[in-house]
Amino acid sequence: MKLSVACNFDEALMKGLAGYPVYEVYGKLTTDYFGGGRPAFYLPEVNRRLLERTVQKAHANGIQFNYLLNASAMGNTEFTRIGQRKMEEMLDWVDGIGVDSITVANVYFLRLIKRRHPRLSVRVSSHRFTDTPRKVRFWVDHGADVIVVSEVGVHREFQTLAAMKQAAQGVDLQLIVNNWCRQDCAIAGNHAVALSAASQSGSRGFPLDYCSILCNQIRLRDPVNYLRANWIRPEDLHYYEKLGYETFKIVERNTPTQILLERVKAYAERRYDGNLLDLVQNYAYPKDKLGVVGKDAYSWRRMFKYFIKPRTINLLRFRKLIDFGHAASMLYPREGANPVMIDNRALDGFMERFTTKNCQSTDCESCRYCHEWAARAVTIDPNWRTKLDPMYEDLLGDIEGGAFWEPYTRTASQMVRRLWRNPA
16 A cells, blocks of 8 residues: 655644655645646645745655646646746756656646656646546556546446556556545536636636535535545455555645544554544534644635635625635534534445446436435434525525626615615
């Protein structure tokens, strides 16, 4: 087993990883010219000096560092003079500070780096959705050193995974173990592009993760989607190891150190007794486990930096987002127990079905296998669910209906009319 672990740039992380089979950590600057696979507001504050120190500390602990240059779209700026200049400056810098490898989501970047910076190992991002042997061979033929398997569509397709491993011809295939995107998500490509724009320096847009809000509403309304997802339980790693998969990736880069280390421990020991969401959920981190880096992520400073944009959105409507973020523990840490419980022990045996039957040729609503397991393993606090569902509907209604961006004068006049009609 070799683990690739998200880097949150907390000084305590490297020390905590000692003794576990961690061969690398991965991360990037909070923003750069090209962007990456996560929005800036979601990430720790990282400048060049901090990143360089972290690379040095990783090497001192026998751990490699992987830099993410994994934006899915850059508006074709990579094919401009300024884009070329920015790219060369970036690559010269990461090469010069000793970064070991770079993750890309663009065949041009892959070929460019192999030609201009041959010392650097190049990895293909999961956001390229590699999920067939033919796609694997494409990346192998173009010089990829490592390929991260699609995080949304193939983790339970064992026949396909075996064929992909054979097609890799010795190139390492890496599996993300604790991503919780819905199986065969139809909007994963849209989401990847939106996330890329939200981490590009100079981005003027509002960092609203619309796809995430919509997907979480779908989970709330149909809990089977908590299971109909691409996570791999620690107990189920052996299914993949039998196929020859050895390298596993643990996310996310916004995770507080204590929780990140608990995830590493669970996968290294191949067992976890508790709520599976402790391992896979990328928000709703408990307040008592935040640490220094985690507390900064929820600070008012970051709220004002990324979300208070009076010229971009209608701040009179912003209160709905704040209320929603607090209730869902998205913009605020979680206080108390998680209102959603996935009993990990109740999922023992869940994977057996997938070793002999696939999902891509099956209609989920006809199969109902995951529905039956969800009924046994997933519980949701009914009061929390009743409170949150209309909040989703109201927020999405404002976003889709345009009220989130309407002129202040129109919103103010509507408020005055409502007060006039209902003075109490």
